[in-house]
Amino acid sequence: xxxxxxxxxxxxxxxxxxxxxxxxxxxxxxxxxxxxxxxxxxxxxxxxxxxxxxxxxxxxxxxxxxxxxxxxxxxxxxxxxxxxxxxxxxxxxxxxxxxxxxxxxxxxxxxxxxxxxxxxxxxxxxxxxxxxxxxxxxxxxxxxxxxxxxxxxxxxxxxxxxxxxxxxxxxxxxxxxxxxxxxxxxxxxxxxxxxxxxxxxxxxxxxxxxxxxxxxxxxxxxxxxxxxxxxxxxxxxxxxxxxxxxxxxxxxxxxxxxxxxxxxxxxxxxxxxxxxxxxxxxxxxxxxxxxxxxxxxxxxxxxxxxxxxxxxxxxxxxxxxxxxxxxxxxxxxxxxxxxxxxxxxxxxxxxxxxxxxxxxxxxxxxxxxxxxxxxxxxxxxxxxxxxxxxxxxxxxxxxxxxxxxxxxxxxxxx
Numbered sequence: 001x002x003x004x005x006x007x008x009x010x011x012x013x014x015x016x017x018x019x020x021x022x023x024x025x026x027x028x029x030x031x032x033x034x035x036x037x038x039x040x041x042x043x044x045x046x047x048x049x050x051x052x053x054x055x056x057x058x059x060x061x062x063x064x065x066x067x068x069x070x071x072x073x074x075x076x077x078x079x080x081x082x083x084x085x086x087x088x089x090x091x092x093x094x095x096x097x098x099x100x101x102x103x104x105x106x107x108x109x110x111x112x113x114x115x116x117x118x119x120x121x122x123x124x125x126x127x128x129x130x131x132x133x134x135x136x137x138x139x140x141x142x143x144x145x146x147x148x149x150x151x152x153x154x155x156x157x158x159x160x161x162x163x164x165x166x167x168x169x170x171x172x173x174x175x176x177x178x179x180x181x182x183x184x185x186x187x188x189x190x191x192x193x194x195x196x197x198x199x200x201x202x203x204x205x206x207x208x209x210x211x212x213x214x215x216x217x218x219x220x221x222x223x224x225x226x227x228x229x230x231x232x233x234x235x236x237x238x239x240x241x242x243x244x245x246x247x248x249x250x251x252x253x254x255x256x257x258x259x260x261x262x263x264x265x266x267x268x269x270x271x272x273x274x275x276x277x278x279x280x281x282x283x284x285x286x287x288x289x290x291x292x293x294x295x296x297x298x299x300x301x302x303x304x305x306x307x308x309x310x311x312x313x314x315x316x317x318x319x320x321x322x323x324x325x326x327x328x329x330x331x332x333x334x335x336x337x338x339x340x341x342x343x344x345x346x347x348x349x350x351x352x353x354x355x356x357x358x359x360x361x362x363x364x365x366x367x368x369x370x371x372x373x374x375x376x377x378x379x380x381x382x383x384x385x386x387x388x389x390x391x392x393x394x395x396x397x398x399x400x401x402x403x404x405x406x407x408x409x410x411x412x413x414x
Contacts, residue, residue, distance in 0.1 A: 035399060037348040038213055041389035043281035049273035061266025062246070065273040072279050073208075073223065076191065077201050081226040083239055084267040084275075088187045088209025088222035092120035094265060095183045095205040095224060097238050098231050101126045101154060108148055109157040109185075110140040111355040111362070112375040117159055117185050118356055126154070128365055130357040132372035136313045137161065138382075141374070142170040149178055158203070159185035163215075163321030164314045165194030168202045183207070186225070190216060191286060192321035199321070200225045210275055215285060215323055215389075218275035221267050238262040288389050289322035292396060296325045296385060299400045307408035310381075325385050326352070327403075332380040334408050339383060345402045350384045 053065055066084050073082040085091045101107070103125030109117055111130040118128040129148050134141045138161045145156065156175055158166035175182045182203035186192075189199040190208055200206035205228070210221035224239075226232050236246040242262030247253050267275075278285070297311060304311050310328030314320045329335040335351065342349045355375040357367035369376070386399055 033346055035347045035386050035391075035395050036388075037350050037384070037386050038388045039390070040212060040217065043277050043284070045277040045280070046274045049277050050270055053269050053273040056269075059268055059270050061268060061272075062249070063269030063272065065269050065276045066267060068276050069272050069279055070223075072276075073225075076282075077198050077225055079227070080201050081229070081232050081235075083224045083226070083235060084272060085222040085224055085239070085265045086267050087220050088207050088211060089116040089120070090265045091207035091209075091222040091224040092116055092183070092185065093123065093263075094235060094238055095207060096120040096124045096126070097261070098205065098235055099155060099181055099183075104152055105154040106150060106152040107155045107157060108145055108153060109356075110159050110161075110375070111357040111367075111372040112138060112161070112353050112378060113159045113185065113356065114187070114353060115356065115359070115361070117157060118361075121155070121157075122361075127152075128356070128362075129153070130355075130362060130365075130367050130372055132374045133161070133378065135374050135378075137164050137166075137315065138378055139164065139166040140171075142167045142174070145171065145174055149174075149180075153178065153180060155181045155183055157183050157185055159187070160189035160192065160199050162312060162326070163189040163192045163199075163323035164312070165189065165192060165199050165318040165320075168194050172202065181205075184225075187211075187214065187222075188323040189321045190214075191282060193319040195317050196319075201227055204228050205231065210278075215289060215321060216275065216278040216282065218267070218271040218278070221271055221275055234260065239265040285389050286322065289387075292387060292391050293320075293322045293325050295393070295396060296400065300327075300403060303404045309408060324387050327383045327385065328378065329381045329383060330408060330410070335381050335383050337409070338403070338406050341406050342399070342402055345398070347386060347399055347402055349386065351379070352382050352384060353379060355379050 069084055070082045074080060101121055101124040105126040106129050107121040107126050108129045108131055110133050112133045121128060131144050131148060132141050133139060140158045156171055158171055160166055184200055184203040184206035186200040186206045187209035192199040206225040208223040210216055210218050212219050226235055237244055237260045240246055241264055242258055242260045243256050244259050245256040248256035308330050339349050355372055356362045357371045358369060
């Protein structure tokens with residue numbers, strides 16, 4: 001952001017007023033020229049639907065808009081049952097509860113993911129086993145899984161990084177051979193596909209996120225996707241504080257009561273109303289994000305090749321969700337320098353996860369540096385560029401130009 005300078009004025013009386021006016025104009029110009037990393041992008045009907053939800057006097061969970069969202073998602077995620085939750089984290093929590101994980105059980109998951117992916121299972125007493133990622137997609141490295149399976153292994157949790165599908169054929173085959181469950185962490189990948197099948201419909205269960213950073217948002221929200229009908233009834237109970245209240249509201253019982261463990265995982269219908277407007281505009285949103293992603297890739301590819309910078313490499317059999325666009329710089333130093341360079345040009349970029357096996361919690365489970373070298377390297381070098389539904393071509397061209405003028409220095413020798 002430019003320095004806010006007040007020109008010298010002869011009149012002291014006028015100086016204060018002019019300085020204030022100059023300050024406000026300069027700040028306004030800076031705000032208009034600043035490019036955030038992400039931002040909320042309403043589609044036009046969000047507030048109308050929120051108003052309608054309030055007027056219907058049903059603002060708690062499982063109201064009319066919740067049902068509309070769930071029905072829409074179930075149409076898109078063929079043969080799946082969808083239950084909205086208050087967050088993607090809570091969807092994972094429900095999945096862990098449904099599988100009745102016990103202390104001592106082991107769960108295989110990528111180290112390069114958000115802590116919620118591990119917390120859901122740690123809360124049940126299970127032990128996370130951190131697995132490295134593939135250098136091309138940054139997804140869970142399926143080739144390393146079998147060596148990590150023990151008699152205590154219960155679950156594999158592939159996380160579809162950046163909305164690009166993990167190698168699910170290999171993962172599902174391994175799970176079948178060892179009688180393991182698969183829970184897809186699909187926080188990034190709604191409406192992405194793997195070999196023509198929707199992400200989130202391949203495992204036993206999956207979790208979606210509607211956090212403000214996701215393609216479709218209501219601020220905070222999520223959904224549990226159930227691909228095995230045997231889990232539906234208990235999922236409804238766990239989600240409704242351990243009661244059979246859902247069946248009562250469907251008229252299947254004359255009263256409801258406490259029948260199992262559970263908690264309050266429902267999404268407010270006010271938030272579901274906001275989400276409904278987003279989901280209804282899914283084709284427009286996906287088309288916009290695809291255009292932004294493709295423009296980044298096409299314009300930055302020559303610069304990346306010339307400077308030894310990696311770009312995303314979605315396999316041809318994966319239709320990605322266009323969740324983000326990232327660069328893999330040659331070193332931590334060059335990543336820091338490029339972030340500073342972009343910030344100087346009023347462009348905000350971001351790195352991503354600290355590998356879980358390097359975290360304080362990860363080390364409590366016996367993990368140590370060097371366990372997942374690809375994840376460690378990617379974490380140091382990855383930089384995410386501004387990416388949101390309404391990133392217009394002018395602003396994106398500013399980002400691209402700023403990146404193209406950056407000279408990547410070779411890694412320092414130590």
